Amino acid sequence: MVGGGSAVNGGHAVVLGGSLAGMCAAAALARHVGRVSLVERDALPEGPHWRRGVPQSRHTHNILRGGQNALEELFPGLRARLLDAGMAEVRWPDEVRLLLPTGWLCAYPSDYTIVCGTRPLLDWLLQCRVRELSRVRVLERTTVLGLTGDAAAVRGVRAQTRDASGVAGEPFTLDADFVVDATGRTSRTPSWLAGLGLPAPAETVVNAGTAYATALFKRPAEPTAPWKSLIVQATPQAPHSAILHPVEDDRWVVSVAAMGGERPPTDHAGFLEFTRNLRTPLLYETIRDAPLVGEIHGSGRTENRRRRYERLSRWPDRFLVLGDAAGCLNPSYGQGVSVAALCALDLARAVEAAARGGADPLTGIASGLRRRVARRIDAAWTVSANTDLVYPWTEGEPDLAARLGGAYVNRLLRTATTSPAVAQAMTRVSQLDTPAGVLFSPRVLLGALTGR
Ligand SMILES: Cc1cc2nc3c(=O)[nH]c(=O)nc-3n(C[C@H](O)[C@H](O)[C@H](O)COP(=O)(O)OP(=O)(O)OC[C@H]3O[C@@H](n4cnc5c(N)ncnc54)[C@H](O)[C@@H]3O)c2cc1C
Numbered sequence: 001m002v003g004g005g006s007a008v009n010g011g012h013a014v015v016l017g018g019s020l021a022g023m024c025a026a027a028a029l030a031r032h033v034g035r036v037s038l039v040e041r042d043a044l045p046e047g048p049h050w051r052r053g054v055p056q057s058r059h060t061h062n063i064l065r066g067g068q069n070a071l072e073e074l075f076p077g078l079r080a081r082l083l084d085a086g087m088a089e090v091r092w093p094d095e096v097r098l099l100l101p102t103g104w105l106c107a108y109p110s111d112y113t114i115v116c117g118t119r120p121l122l123d124w125l126l127q128c129r130v131r132e133l134s135r136v137r138v139l140e141r142t143t144v145l146g147l148t149g150d151a152a153a154v155r156g157v158r159a160q161t162r163d164a165s166g167v168a169g170e171p172f173t174l175d176a177d178f179v180v181d182a183t184g185r186t187s188r189t190p191s192w193l194a195g196l197g198l199p200a201p202a203e204t205v206v207n208a209g210t211a212y213a214t215a216l217f218k219r220p221a222e223p224t225a226p227w228k229s230l231i232v233q234a235t236p237q238a239p240h241s242a243i244l245h246p247v248e249d250d251r252w253v254v255s256v257a258a259m260g261g262e263r264p265p266t267d268h269a270g271f272l273e274f275t276r277n278l279r280t281p282l283l284y285e286t287i288r289d290a291p292l293v294g295e296i297h298g299s300g301r302t303e304n305r306r307r308r309y310e311r312l313s314r315w316p317d318r319f320l321v322l323g324d325a326a327g328c329l330n331p332s333y334g335q336g337v338s339v340a341a342l343c344a345l346d347l348a349r350a351v352e353a354a355a356r357g358g359a360d361p362l363t364g365i366a367s368g369l370r371r372r373v374a375r376r377i378d379a380a381w382t383v384s385a386n387t388d389l390v391y392p393w394t395e396g397e398p399d400l401a402a403r404l405g406g407a408y409v410n411r412l413l414r415t416a417t418t419s420p421a422v423a424q425a426m427t428r429v430s431q432l433d434t435p436a437g438v439l440f441s442p443r444v445l446l447g448a449l450t451g452r
Pocket of ligand 1: 018020022040041042061183186212333
């Protein structure tokens with residue numbers, strides 16, 4: 001648990017990007033830093049509404065258990081607030097039907113629950129919490145143009161504000177003792193580093209050519225099935241997947257995905273037909289008579305892409321990149337939000353540890369933190385990118401973990417359909433709640449050896 005914190009210096013931290021990673025980073029820093037400025041290009045909505053800077057918020061946002069725990073530490077009491085706002089609680093695995101590539105995940109005893117709701121509602125509730133933090137001020141309609149400082153340390157940012165009619169003001173400089181880039185997958189840090197005289201990071205891309213379509217449906221107020229959530233994973237022979245979760249206002253959010261460049265339909269009839277041809281008819285049977293709410297939206301921004309900042313031999317102090325800006329992951333595995341929240345928690349802990357030791361909490365922590373961010377991405381990458389590499393059409397090179405682990409993971413996937421011990425271990429790793437090492441514990445190894 002990170003401490004409540006008090007301002008130990010008059011420092012000023014600037015967080016770039018006011019979406020999920022930015023809000024988590026602002027909350028993390030506000031515990032020990034005198035002032036935090038959160039700089040966001042968009043005007044933030046007054047309520048749980050879609051906005052341009054987060055186009056993916058129309059799609060299912062499955063928040064893994066590891067991410068839910070991290071969010072709760074950063075924003076104590078958040079879970080209760082999400083449920084009060086109408087989000088749904090789902091017991092895992094009893095209330096989930098998960099069709100793995102190898103068959104249905106078997107049942108096992110568990111006290112896991114996950115909270116399901118729409119992304120705009122999550123963002124809105126986080127925004128309300130951030131605005132309650134007296135040390136945080138939010139600068140909306142402000143675009144970050146670059147960093148100031150030099151190769152040794154970042155000293156601030158250059159930014160430009162637009163008024164409500166879109167007219168740009170004069171660019172200005174915001175001095176800072178620490179800067180966090182949380183501007184998402186379009187982050188310009190590689191060129192900003194070049195401006196400080198530093199090399200660009202290498203990039204690793206694994207692209208399964210996944211495309212999404214997402215629809216909301218009205219669900220009956222009384223449940224019609226013993227399960228609440230349904231997940232259908234793809235196989236190389238049947239490369240269509242789907243996910244259904246209950247969300248606020250008695251609705252289901254349903255996302256379907258195709259791979260290898262195919263795009264799922266965004267008209268109602270085509271969407272239903274797509275679900276009818278999945279590996280199980282369960283989703284089609286559930287939604288075929290349910291009223292569609294609003295339009296169906298598509299998205300193709302799904303490749304796994306990471307920037308290897310941890311490999312650069314020189315890194316400016318007082319600067320950190322996190323969230324999608326550091327690494328984005330195929331959303332089919334639902335990890336992006338959780339990785340961002342876990343990295344922000346690492347930031348909170350590093351600042352807290354430095355403050356406890358009596359040091360300036362913002363100096364000297366950046367380089368270690370960039371490695372910790374990389375390790376968080378590694379854990380998620382092992383699940384998402386390495387699974388995508390199973391498909392023959394995926395672009396990208398398998399790394400060592402993928403080469404060594406592929407056959408074993410396949411074996412575990414088979415066993416998870418019959419062995420509760422293996423099913424539980426695999427779930428905890430894919431929920432980013434436990435390090436992957438648990439898959440090599442004696443209990444799981446034995447399960448894999450003796451299981452189906
Ligand atoms: C189709 C789809 C479905 C997804 N489903 C899931 C899921 O089920 N579960 C999950 O965990 N994750 C999911 N994700 C991933 C998730 O959306 C991201 O990981 C998460 O939003 C990362 O947040 P972020 O704050 O790093 O970036 P973003 O949410 O992209 O936000 C970046 C912010 O920075 C702002 N910005 C950008 N440039 C500037 C600038 N120059 N100056 C100022 N502000 C700037 C933008 O306006 C925006 O507010 C999905 C993604 C996609 C595409």
